[in-house]
Amino acid sequence: MFLFHSILFLILTYECNSARIFSIFYVQSYSHNHLALTLLTELAERGHEVTLLTPFVPKDVVKNLKVIHMKFPPKSVDTQVNPFDVKKMTLFERIMFIEQYGLNEMEVVFNVTEVQTFLLENHHFDAVIFPQFVSEALRGFCYHFRAVCIGLSPVILNSMSGRPMGNPFHPSYIPNLFSPFSDRMNFFERFHNTIIVTAEMLFHHFYVLPRHNQLLQKHFPGAPHINDLYYNTSLMLVNTHVATNFPVPLVPNIIPIGGYHIRPLSKLSKALQDYLDDARDGAIYFSMGSYLNSADIPNDKLNAILNVFRKLKQKVLWKFNGNKLTNLPPNVKLGTWFPQQDILDHPNVKLFITHGGLLSTMEAIYHGVPVVAIPFFGDQEMNAANAENCGYAVVVSYEELTENTLQTAVDEVLINPKYGNIARRRSRIFHDEPMRPLDKAVFWIEYVIRHNGAPHLRTTALGLTWYQYLLLDMVLFIITVLFLFLFILKKLLAKLFRKNTTSKKTKLKTR
Missing domain, CATH: 3.40.50.2000 (Glycogen Phosphorylase B;)
Incomplete structure (x- = not known):
């Protein structure tokens, strides 16, 4: 009972x-x-x-x-x-x-x-x-x-x-x-x-x-x-x-x-697991998010990206929709969709090339992966600037994206250990919370x-009204009081000046 x-x-x-x-x-x-x-x-x-x-x-x-x-x-x-x-x-x-x-x-x-x-x-x-x-x-x-x-x-x-x-x-x-x-x-x-x-x-x-x-x-x-x-x-x-x-x-x-939004990890497919496990020199994950499609990038910039990847010893996973690419380097694997969070958690992933979207940036740092950001629009430019300022990313402006600028950014993050160290330190901060964000x-x-x-x-x-919140009424009051004070002071000084002038003239006439 x-x-x-x-x-x-x-x-x-x-x-x-x-x-x-x-x-x-x-x-x-x-x-x-x-x-x-x-x-x-x-x-x-x-x-x-x-x-x-x-x-x-x-x-x-x-x-x-x-x-x-x-x-x-x-x-x-x-x-x-x-x-x-x-x-x-x-x-x-x-x-x-x-x-x-x-x-x-x-x-x-x-x-x-x-x-x-x-x-x-x-x-x-x-x-x-x-x-x-x-x-x-x-x-x-x-x-x-x-x-x-x-x-x-x-x-x-x-x-x-x-x-x-x-x-x-x-x-x-x-x-x-x-x-x-x-x-x-x-x-x-x-x-x-x-x-x-x-x-x-x-x-x-x-x-x-x-x-x-x-x-x-x-x-x-x-x-x-x-x-x-x-x-x-x-x-x-x-x-x-x-x-x-x-x-x-x-x-x-x-x-x-x-x-x-970050979920518990899932097991990678055997093909992806084997691909990343075999990346003895490390792997790079490249995704422009769910809204942008890499296939829409102009050919000259796509060729610049391919030329950079072709020179790397790391393997590359590239989220790419479409069949626009030709002469794909042997170290690059394309896919229309990848389990991003599970890939970023793999220990062989050394770099995430991203558009700077907020969710992608959070997932990268949650898993301690440094970033090369190529921002486009919305909040991406600010996210990228903040990531670079924090020290776990290098930003490449889309307008300035060339083989040379991208190669320099990728090499900097892969070779300089500070980016990975800062990303991992930030990851510890991300995990150190009294309760789950959800x-x-x-x-x-x-x-x-x-x-x-x-x-x-x-x-x-x-x-408060908008002018009260911005203290504009206070500013107006102070300006008004100050103006009145200066106006009265001017009148008093003018009156004293006239009085002194009159007094001097009177004395001169008396003499």
Whole structure:
């Protein structure tokens, strides 16, 4: 009987602690959806009822996770993004492009049949988890379901994820997400960064948010102004870690969970295991991520890369889609897909050539592998600059990618032991944590649900107007007082001067 009551108590407690969670991840990018699915799967396995709208259909779906496939039009805006075109833009043009891309994508998302149908149905949710990346109008789902609002940033902390939480963002040491700077900037880089950060803030406040508000009012009739939802986000989970990213100040409801996507290792296939085991001089892994395709690189640069590989004694695994390559060197093995994390853990892998994507950079350092980064767009340039500044990477600009520049970078990392030593030291930092990042993410999601959005974590900065937050009213007051003081002082001095002048004239006349 005692056993029966104990089991009943556990069941009831389990049910009471479960929550209904809704999530929508719309970006047609494998890495973004991989991040979402990792977190949502963990929540479902812990007994929460999770519903996910996504353009990706996972192979395996666990119990309690309901996946609704969003079917985008054949020519949705996401498929039109060309990374090589973005690479040619100036920094501010990239910011405007990304923000406008987000606005266009939001319009597409809200008009997808599955989203419209879902909004018409009767649902109840305790929390909404959405991607914090040019997607402000998605907070309408929080209003629609009267649910706790939780953002998940697929990139490191930046103005987009920190601004709605009232987090300080100082341009003297925190670079803009799309800049090629690390946190250690010289005078001219700090000047450039300050201009860009200020311009981006003004552009977002006066152009982007009003456009998102139009989308919000259109698709969620009766919703409050976007500002009321934007600054009412209960929790921001940020994909950042001090082992790979520079430290920044964080308000209590911003939680770093970098590396939470890293899974337990799996056994390599026999072919890959034998290939890497036989690499007595070491092996190099080369991948441009899930969004970029090496086959799209122009022929002159592809030939430069092949010429470098041809001279190496190391074996090379190259993630490459297509049959564009000819005269492949005998030490190079191509594949349309490789188990990246399992390969990076192999002791014979001495170098990872990457585009500088955040997940790839984290996986490299988690397994202690130094990097040669060839960044393209988005946050890749900043990730690469930070990696080089930390000492575990060498950056080769795509514009300057030649046989000579790549050969120099590869030789530097392979020959100089400092890169491997720093990567392994950073790896120890990555592993030295009191709890898994995924456990931390789940805890804080459950925490804000338990505490009805946890308003006690909100900083008072969110209650200030923008001019109060920037102390512009104080500056204006000080300038006004100083002006009045100088004005009065001038009047007094002028009066004293006239009095003295009159007195002197009187004395002269008397004489």
